[in-house]
Amino acid sequence: MKTVRCSIIGFGAIGQGVAEVLLMKKEYLENMGLDVRVIAVVDSKGATLSPEGVNLADCLARKREKGTVALEKITGLEVIKSIDHELVIETTPTNIETGGAGLQNMLAAFEKGLDVVTSNKGPLTLNYRDLVETAKAAGSKFRFEATVGGSMPVINFAKEVLAGNNIRSVKGILNGTCNYILTRMLEERASYTDILAESMELGIAETDPTYDVEGIDTACKLVILANAIFGLDTTYGDVDVTGITKITPEALEMAYENGHVIKLIGEVSRDRIHVAPRLVPINHPLAVGGTLNVASLDTELAGEITVTGRGAGSVETASAILSDLVSIYREQ
């Protein structure tokens, strides 16, 4: 049995999803020869620590009841620097202005030779090259499937399953909120404003939806794909971005009568990275509805290969983190 000691840094929806998934999959991981032991769970107020492994069910209950897991006053950065373990699961909130705490946490982890699995887009959008090179120099593993498309696998899919197959471009719907709004506007012949209000009530759109509806979230994900799949060195500023706020129900209806839907499509190739509303034929694999995400990879040998899945959700995103963890530590 291989013991993997890990910290969960950031205990919002995704960090809690990771805790739930590790509880659910304990036996499965043990059958695979992995004893995954969480030695620290950290949120913005402090941490629960135990070198033998914290009780994750207690952490989840405490977070629900008190709004924090904090039993001790220690930050994520201090945990990374001072406590022996192998893997940092970095699930602090995305900040695309500065990289936020996540950037410091990841760099500190690599400096200590720890592995990192993350769902945090900020640091990867701003400092991809730095992070990858620091990880490589330290011999650390660095995986981030959960940053793009939640449970819809695209990075590992491109790099592993399509090994040997040159990828010319990736295009897709990478934001479930925008997809939901456009799908509902067409179904209900309703205005952007009305459906946005509905989405907020349902918790599908955030209170401040700018990040989603202006295409910024999609752009960040494209930057990660550009760097991870195409080996580019891009940042957010390299992306042409148009959001969905100007789309009318009339435009959606006219497109539909001509056999098309309008979707917010992000596309990345070696030459260009852009996000904009585009027409998609109704029976094309990219034409998926609701909050689904989809990515279509144009490959040299196999034509278009498309993956569809749930782009959000705490357990869904945590499942991508679990797959990354298993890929790093299971016996080959």
Next chain:
Amino acid sequence: MKTVRCSIIGFGAIGQGVAEVLLMKKEYLENMGLDVRVIAVVDSKGATLSPEGVNLADCLARKREKGTVALEKITGLEVIKSIDHELVIETTPTNIETGGAGLQNMLAAFEKGLDVVTSNKGPLTLNYRDLVETAKAAGSKFRFEATVGGSMPVINFAKEVLAGNNIRSVKGILNGTCNYILTRMLEERASYTDILAESMELGIAETDPTYDVEGIDTACKLVILANAIFGLDTTYGDVDVTGITKITPEALEMAYENGHVIKLIGEVSRDRIHVAPRLVPINHPLAVGGTLNVASLDTELAGEITVTGRGAGSVETASAILSDLVSIYREQ
């Protein structure tokens, strides 16, 4: 540089596709540290042999001009047994009655400790357990992504990318000919017989289309998925099969008016394996048109994850063989 000596046994459309892909990707493979050298190309009449590596362009030209690569009178089985190499690329035709030459070839390869990558469904449909256990006992690698869905990855996708994610069922469209016929019947409001005739003219349906339209091909692929993904020990006889020959344009149209398409869906779970025409909502990820294949995996943690791609084509299928080859031999 790691030298991988391989034989191509079977030089029909897929074997030729493998030769083309190896020619195209020579530099790519070398950059990855792999010198892939084909020491034998075999068809039903004989073989071209060279311990230093045959000239694949010459083999392709000879096959086109003379209908065979045979320069020497030797069978695939004899090549496997008598010539030193590491990998057998088995692309002989599928025979689901006896397993055909493929079954003997694979077993002989494993007995010599050779690795096998194949597109041949027959042996896997009839003798999966035997093959996997013989390979394991010999320490041989055995990969067969190309047997299901051509270039649409599903086996490696389930086993690698979704590592840690329990899969409850797989359902999908695994036969491009049936999908083409049903798509065209709806588009043209034409009868099964008329569109079948069109498909034959276009080379999309075989002269004897039974294997496709009766659902047999789909059933074979489900057997492989059942064994590879769910660890079952099933054969063709365990599948309930209904084909598409009784579907009328009226049924398709009525379904469409109610927001559905009719597709030949194969579904496998631990409890049941079956193939039958089923209704699929128009904006569901399974509702893809033309000759596309699609597979939807119902996962415990991430809900449904769907993959779509070209299910046939020699280069497309060869690309799946290439991915398997790279997965076996590249440095981890």
